[in-house]
Amino acid sequence: MTKQTWGMAQEALAQTVGQNNYKTWIEPIGFASFDDGVAALTVPTAFMGNYVQSNYADAILYQLNMNGLQADRLSFQVSRGAPRATPAPTPTDRPVAAAPKMDMQGNPLNSQFTFDTFVVGKPNELAHAAARRVAEGGDVTFNPLFLYGGVGLGKTHLMHAIAHELQARQPEKRVLYLSADQFMYRFIQAIRSRKTMDFKAMLHSVDILMIDDVQFIAGKDSTQEEFFHTFNALISANKQIIISADRAPGEIKDLEERIKSRLQSGLIVDLHPTNFELRLGILQSKAEMYGASYPDVKINDDVLEFLAHRISKNVRVLEGALTRLFAFAHLVGRPVDLELVQECLTDTLRESDRKVSIEEIQRVVCDHYNLRQSDLVGPKRLRAFARPRQVAMFLAKTMTQRSLPEIGRKFGGRDHTTVMHGVKKITELCQIDSHIADDLEMLRRTLEA
């Protein structure tokens, strides 16, 4: 790899990971070397290497490959003479784990993603119990295990935890963990190098196959085809399959029907959005962990409670906030109190406080259905306008604190009973019409992004 390739990958990452994340996590990374499919990168601290490996490895690998470097794996080294104004590394800044655990193909498993570090609460107890059961490695009872839930709620963590546990209990079992992106990428590589038979043979030889974020293969025809055959072969051979996605199989758009129905044939469990207690438990556990890397940093319980109240999006955001606090407190030599939180997390807190307005909902709905704002709020009762209007009213009712009369006023002065009818209609349609349910899900995500 040349520095130039890394520079281009960084530029592309700047567009995808968000400005704050880029500045904190990607910008300080340097290039070291490239050898035998492994791209070696330098990081200022071991802690940062671990964090980037867990959270950005896929994105980095993807961009390296897009920029012509056929990297399969990343390795991180702590650059002792880091060009940043960081204090000298503390004795606990160890190099990133020298020999991370791997699956059978050498894909590193995140050593932090174990059952021990997974905090269980009401929202995830079912998923955790199912994952534990599969990790016992006994008879295959539910196949596939399908885990789904919103972004950053612990799907990958649970999958890696299963892999760790299985490797410890039954080291002879061949466990393969691939993100759907990696699955697709390897498949395409196999086609290019005329090694599809090897690829198939490798897939069919596994005892436990895990595919993360399967929604990414939707709409990619030949990858779906390959996935379908692998799936069938492994299920008939009674090999365990574990799949994750950001939504239930039936709700994944552009996923072939036959795959949807296969995915629905095992046990489906969802990870619900976190509640306050779970968030606090996670923060306490992570604070303890980070405390080992930064023994000089003290964090108070009221800070953890504050964060658990204020940041409810996903665990990754919560974790990012805590990481930033520890790193910042370590750099400036201050304790983590509420004052430091306000200083250091202004953007994250503002982001979590962001309220959606009715105008924004109308704009996003118009974009989605390709309508003009005047048609959405105007008097016409044509179906093509009325349904999106009801969708927008439904979102206004469920995503804002506005009353029915207020919403009615924003929709061309309609009566509150009209709004009520619209909300009821969409609630009913959601149960029977998957298009409406998909539309709502997508619109909600856009508005929350």
Ligand SMILES: Nc1ncnc2c1ncn2[C@@H]1O[C@H](COP(=O)(O)OP(=O)(O)OP(=O)(O)O)[C@@H](O)[C@H]1O
């Ligand atoms: N219950 C939990 N206990 C401890 N850590 C958690 C828990 N849930 C999530 N995390 C942490 O949150 C981060 C994000 O989790 P993970 O990557 O597993 O999410 P995901 O559901 O796979 O997200 P995505 O949809 O983006 O793939 C990880 O660092 C993980 O360790």
